[in-house]
Structures are given as C-alpha cells and as structure tokens.
Amino acid sequence: MNKCFFVLLLIFTVLSCGNDDKVESEIAKLPLDVSIERFDLAFANASPQDLPKLKQAFPFMFSSKYEDDFWVAQMQDTLQQEIQTETQKAFKSFTNETQDIVSLFKHLKYYFPEFNTPRVVTVASNVDYRNKVVVTDTIVVLPLANYLGDTHYFYQGIQDYIRKNLKAEQMVVDLAESYAKGFMFQQQRKTLLDELIYAGKQLYFKDMVIPFKTDAEKIGYSQEQIDWAKANEENIWRYFVDKELLFSTNSKLPSRFINDAPFSKFYLEEIDNESPGRIGQYIGWQIVRAYMENNNVTFKQMLTKSTKEIFDNAKFKPRR
Template identity: 30%
Template sequence: MMKFFRFLMISAIIVSMMNSCKKEDENPWNIEIKNPVSKVEVTDISKEFYDLNVPLEEFKQKYPWFQGTVPDEDFAKRRADAAEAKIYREAIAKIDAAKLNKELTDLFSHIKFYYPQFKEPKVFLYSSALQGIMEPVFYQPEQQMLFIDVSGFMGENNPTYSGLENYFQKSMNPTNILPKTSQTLAEFFVVKNYDHQKFIDQLVYEGKLMILQDAFLPDFPDYLKINYTQKQYEWAKANEVNIWNYFVENNLVFSDDTRLIDRFIKPGPFSKFYTEIDNESSPQIGIFEGWQICRKFFQENPKTKLQDFLKMNATEIFNQSNYKPKN
C-alpha cells in the first residue's frame, strides 16, 4: 500500500530557503505607504487598574466602559487581587511597547492604503488574568477601539498556562500579537455567507482572510500569519500536493459534510485525515489550502483589486485560480 504522506524535511528546508531568497519586489503586496497613519499610542489599562494609588472613582471616570456590570465591591476586590496583579506584571513585562507601537502603526497604515475609510482605532492593553486568552484580541469598530489581552501572550510552556492544551499555546507568544490583531481586523472586511455549506466555500473564506494577512503584513513571516510554528508551516508546504490530492480523491472539495470543518479548519493538535500521518500533520490544514488557492488566484489574475476579489464567490475564485499543485 502506497504511503499517503511523507514528512519531507529536506524539501521543506529547500522550500524555506527558496522563499527566503526571493526578492522583495516579487511580493505583490509590497507597496509604498506614502501617507502613514499617525503614530499609534497604546494605553495600558491594567497598569492603572492594579495601581491602588489610583482611586476607583478616578479609574471609572477615565474608563467608564471597562467595568461593565461588575459591582463596585467586586471590582475593588479584583483590583486588590495579588494573584491577578502578578499575572499582569509578568505578561506586560514581555511586551516591547516601542516595537508594538511601530508594528501597529505600520499595520494600520497598510489597512488604510486598501481601505481609505478605515479609521485607526485606539488601542488598549489589558490583562484578563487568563479569563479571555482564547480570544485575546477584540475589535469594536463603532467605538474605534481595539483591545489586546496581554495575558494571552505570555509564551508557550509558561507555567501560568498549565492545563491548557499545548496546541493553543503554540500561538500565545509575544510574536503572535500582531498577526492575531491583523486577523481580527481582517474579519471585519470579509463577509461570510452562511448559506453556503460546501467545503470549498469555507476554504476560500479562510483563504480570503489569509490574503488580507498578506496585504496587511507583507513583511511578516508566513508561519506567524497562520498561527503555525515554523516546523508546521514547512510540513504544510512540503505536503501541499498530497493534501490537495487527498481532498480531491476523497471528493471533499465540493462536499457539504459539516464535519470537515472540525477535521481541517477548527483548532486542534493536528488535522484529521484518518491515516497514520495524522499525528505528524499540521493543524487547520484547510486554512492553509484555502490560502494557497487564493494566492494562486492572484498569480493568475494579478490585476484584480483586493476589494473586488473579496466580493467574489468561492467557486468563481477556485475556477479562476487554476489551482492544481504539482511536485
């Protein structure tokens, strides 16, 4: 019986070397930003929250939306919680504020290049004390606010994350802040059509989000854009042909089987091909494949405007991509 996958480390290394040797002008998303946004100022809410020298009333007046429906008594107890304050101090110590300011300014400038109507949000750092680490970035476009939970980026294998599945921790490093922020903002620009249940629709939807990652973060490593480790990304690249052949040979591309989302899109330790290779495979491989389909579309249709591309339906993008990966 022919083996389905091989972990081609040599091929992966060659692919990685070839990618690193590409000239910058070969990246279609490298554009000149003539009118960058003003320098982004990041406000650390928790710095004042855990500073008991700041009166509660003063804090509430400054951030009236932060307390929500929590009673004053409970709010005061949280401020004085030594364990919570310790988590915050450890988390914020891992953040390079100057670097983050620069990266966010560059990110917002790229978004504004493609979407001139985009208004850069005010950025707030805070610590949820591990309560919100599964979704550590959230965006409120109406209020023009962006929130980043620093307790979600304390580094994989951090003792604070004890009990949390390792595959979640892989993307909980400080280097993951910018791509996760970009992804959160990208979701605002891509409309998801819930009427379509075919696998190709989900693949291309995820691919559109990844294309926005390319556009918004043109100089960022691909593996970080997709929340992979470098080894996971190299596995996906080395096995791209085998992955696609598996989808085609098993009639999955246009399938309406909703279980495919759990197998190939949702977070997990690996993808579920139901073969002996599963434990070695990269997770969420459907997102990777959707990305490659959309990248191939732009290779075939380089003059297509980003906004027009995002309005196209999945089948149209797939057909025009001529996506047929080969060894």
C-alpha cells in the same frame, strides 16, 4: 526558448518586487496617530481613591453592572495582582508590539480608506485563548495575559497546539485576523470548499496587511509545519479531490481540516502523525493566492468574491 522564458520571468519578478516596494514605501509614509494606552499599568498602580479618575478615562472598561466595591475588590485580589505582575514582567516595554500595530493600521488605512484608527488599550485579565483580542469600530482591547509565551506557568493544562501561539509575536496576527473577519464578505459556508476559500481569504488578508510576518506566523505554524505543508501540498490536494471532499457538506470536515487541532485528520496514520492542524486553511490560502496572481482583481474586490468565482478562476496548481 528556455533562455528567453527565463529572462522574461526574471524581468517580471524584478518589476513585481519593484511595485511591491513602492506600495510599501507609500504605506510607510502614511501619517497615522496611534498611541497604546496601558490600562493594565494604570489599574495596577491605582488606589481605591483613583477609581473615579480611572472610570472617567476608561469608561468602557467598567461595566455599569458592578458597583465600585467590586472594582476595589479586584484591585486587592491576589490573583489579579499576580496577573498584573506577570504581564508587567513580559511587557516592560511595548515598543515592538506598538510598531507592529502601527504598521498594521497603516496597511488597513491604505487598502481601506474608510478605516478609522481606534483607541488601543492593554489590559491584565484572565487568560482567554478563545477570545485573544477584542476589536470594535472604535476600540481595540489587548488582553496581555494571552501572550506571555508558550512556556508560561499560566498555560499549564492548555494543549500544546494552542499554547504555542500564546506569545507576543502573534498579537498583531490575531489582530489582523479579527479585522479580516470584519472586512470580508460573510458568505454562507456549506461545503468544505467554502471553508477553504473563506480561510484562504483571511490568510491572504494577512499577506496584505502584515507582510512583515512570515507565512508560518500568519497561519500560526512552526517553521517545520509550514515546510511540511509546502512539501505535501500536491498529496493533500489529491486526497481532497480523490475523496470528493471539496463539494461535500459533511459537518465533520471543518473539525478535520479547518478548525484548530493538534493535527489534521486524513485517517491515514503516516500522514496524521506528521500533519499540522488546519491544513485546509493552508490549501485555501494557496487557492486564493493563485486567484490573485491569475486575475486582474484588487485585494478589496477579492474579499467580496464568491467561492465559485475564486475556485473557477484560480487556475490553482499545487506544488509538486
């Protein structure tokens, strides 16, 4: 019996991998015209006389609230020049980032045919880790100063758990997350379980549109942190269940288990010291993955499903 089960499991795994490879091959062949417009370089190399041309080429980059004198002063500002110098050092070439963005857009186009390729513009602006990318229906703005590497001196004073993801490799991850929020059903989130499932949907969205990224990169963990989460999955789940947290509406729970933080707050010293922040997001991810594995539902359909539908039908069993 065990031998037959193993053979059937092997056949299923091979077929699943074959289907995944076929989908990825179809996605790779999609024709998509994407060009990255380096506004950061254009502005850095411009003189005051070039300002009218710049404004014509990039009108959305120049707020009508400011007169031309403001932008000329920006060109000559020493802090702005320092930011431009540092971003140019870090992004002499944008080849790897461009490849990632093109792949993301192809996956979006495959799963969401209504997706229209936006203009993608890079800028050299002040560090703003709370708004790392800007996404609209027609334009994507990538502030490069948010991705200079976790040891960059611009980030002195920023906490380690935030600084570790201020690197070029995370740019497409942040971009995928912004798109996830736009394509997802915006359910009202009252309970911790609502928060888990909402975060899980976002991470599953990344599974589908940036499969070339590791699980650690998708959630913004180090490899050690993702390994800890996997090794402690059953203990985390038991804690949520035993403490009756899943259906709790306690407003403090998101800050303990969902929001960015140096660690998750179980109020157990031996666990808190080792746990990564946002562990609830990880658990929600595994629930949504289980739901997709155990139900005949498309990726796009899943994004509109309620918390109750997903939780009741996920048949989630944490790793032991």
